[in-house]
Amino acid sequence: MKDSVVTQRDQLADAARDGDWSTVLTILATHPDWTNTTRIGGTSGYTSLHQAAWHGTDPGIVISLLDLGAWRTVRTADGQRAADVAEQRGHGHLRGLLRPVIQHPVPAATLEELQRRLHTLIHERAGNLVAEHRLRLPELEPLTELATPTCWFPVPGMYGGFNYQLRGAELTVRSWCRVVGGSGQTHRISADATELTESGWA
Numbered sequence: 322m323k324d325s326v327v328t329q330r331d332q333l334a335d336a337a338r339d340g341d342w343s344t345v346l347t348i349l350a351t352h353p354d355w356t357n358t359t360r361i362g363g364t365s366g367y368t369s370l371h372q373a374a375w376h377g378t379d380p381g382i383v384i385s386l387l388d389l390g391a392w393r394t395v396r397t398a399d400g401q402r403a404a405d406v407a408e409q410r411g412h413g414h415l416r417g418l419l420r421p422v423i424q425h426p427v428p429a430a431t432l433e434e435l436q437r438r439l440h441t442l443i444h445e446r447a448g449n450l451v452a453e454h455r456l457r458l459p460e461l462e463p464l465t466e467l468a469t470p471t472c473w474f475p476v477p478g479m480y481g482g483f484n485y486q487l488r489g490a491e492l493t494v495r496s497w498c499r500v501v502g503g504s505g506q507t508h509r510i511s512a513d514a515t516e517l518t519e520s521g522w523a
Contacts, residue, residue, distance in 0.1 A: 322477075327361055334360035337372035342382045345369055349389050356389045357463070366398035366457075374403040374419060377412035384418065392463040393421040425465045431490050434512040436461045439492060442508060442515060443474070443483060446496055450478045461487070481523075497523035 322330075329348060333355060336344035349356055349369070357368050367375070370391040373383050387393075396402055401409075404419035427435075440458045444451060451458070454477050464470040470487035481498040490512065497505035505523030509516045 322361070330355065330358065330361050333358075333369070334363065337367070337369040340372070340376045340378065342373075342378060342385075346382075346385055346389075349386075353389050356386065356391050357395055359457075362455075364398055366396065368392075368395055368403075370395075370403045370419075371397055371401070371406055374407035374412065374415060375410055377407065377410060377415065380415065380418055383415060387418070392466060393419055394423075394462040394466050395460060396462065421466055423465050424468060425470050425487055427465060427487070427490050431512045432461055432465070435490075435492050435510055438510045438515045439483075439485060439494065442494060442496075442510070443476075446483075446506075447476045447479050450476050453478070459483075459485070461485075461492075499523065 329352070333345060333348045336342075336348070357370075359366050359368055368391065370383070370386050370393070373386060393404065394402060397406070402419070402421065404416065404421065407413075407415045407419055439461065443458060450456075456476065459472060459474045464472060464485075464487040471484065473482060473484050475482035479498050480500045481496065481504070483494055483496045485492050485494045492510040494508045494510060495505065496508075503521040503523065505519075505521065506517060507519035507522070509518050
């Protein structure tokens with residue numbers, strides 16, 4: 322990443338940690354795609370919403386983060402959602418706002434297996450780049466709360482990445498490198514198998 326981006330991301334993480342919500346919301350107004358990011362190189366996995374839960378901030382701040390697209394289901398490195406953080410800190414006034422609203426329910430065991438298979442596919446297609454950039458691989462639980470359950474996972478150096486969409490209890494994954502002709506592949510992932518359904522389209 323450019324030094325300017327790293328600096329801004331650090332400013333965002335610092336502001337959320339310190340409860341400086343004016344700075345957080347100012348940065349996110351310009352970069353709404355950073356709403357669910359964590360500190361670059363950090364280990365806690367706290368997003369701005371997790372920090373808001375930790376601080377027990379005013380509900381209006383939480384609503385602003387949710388309006389920017391904050392995910393209630395994203396988890397920290399130790400598996401906590403923002404609602405869990407708020408509960409442990411005794412911030413009951415945020416309980417209703419932070420409770421996940423699931424629009425596409427999938428059994429937990431199925432979701433876990435889909436995620437494991439997706440991560441395996443990412444490693445097969447771009448494992449060297451994942452290791453080089455120490456990427457945190459995507460979680461699938463946030464898909465269950467999105468109106469359109471689709472996300473994009475870019476991979477630095479791949480000049481492309483992985484588009485993954487939840488379809489019932491299965492995933493459709495499209496991956497490609499835009500500088501390599503014919504690199505596109507489409508996979509269907511179920512709890513039982515990963516199947517290549519199309520290739521050579523990019």
